[in-house]
Amino acid sequence: MTFEERGGTTLVTWHDLYPSKAALDEALVTGATSGFGEQFDQLEDILSGLDTGCA
Known part of the structure; x- marks a missing residue:
């Protein structure tokens, strides 16, 4: 899971890896x-x- 700040909001990206x-x-x-x-x-x-x- 990654969190990335973008213009005052947070983009959350879920990485789910399966073996096959x-x-x-x-x-x-x-x-x-x-x-x-x-x-x-x-x-x-x-x-x-x-x-x-944070304000």
Whole structure:
């Protein structure tokens, strides 16, 4: 995961590497990747509640 500041906002890029296409296909079929949206929503909630001291 990388965080990059862009014009006052933060771009978050998720890098997910699977050892093979078959492993990726299995993760997609089983729903192992379905929680990413919720995880990013939770991260946003946590980060928006932090007092960074920046004005």
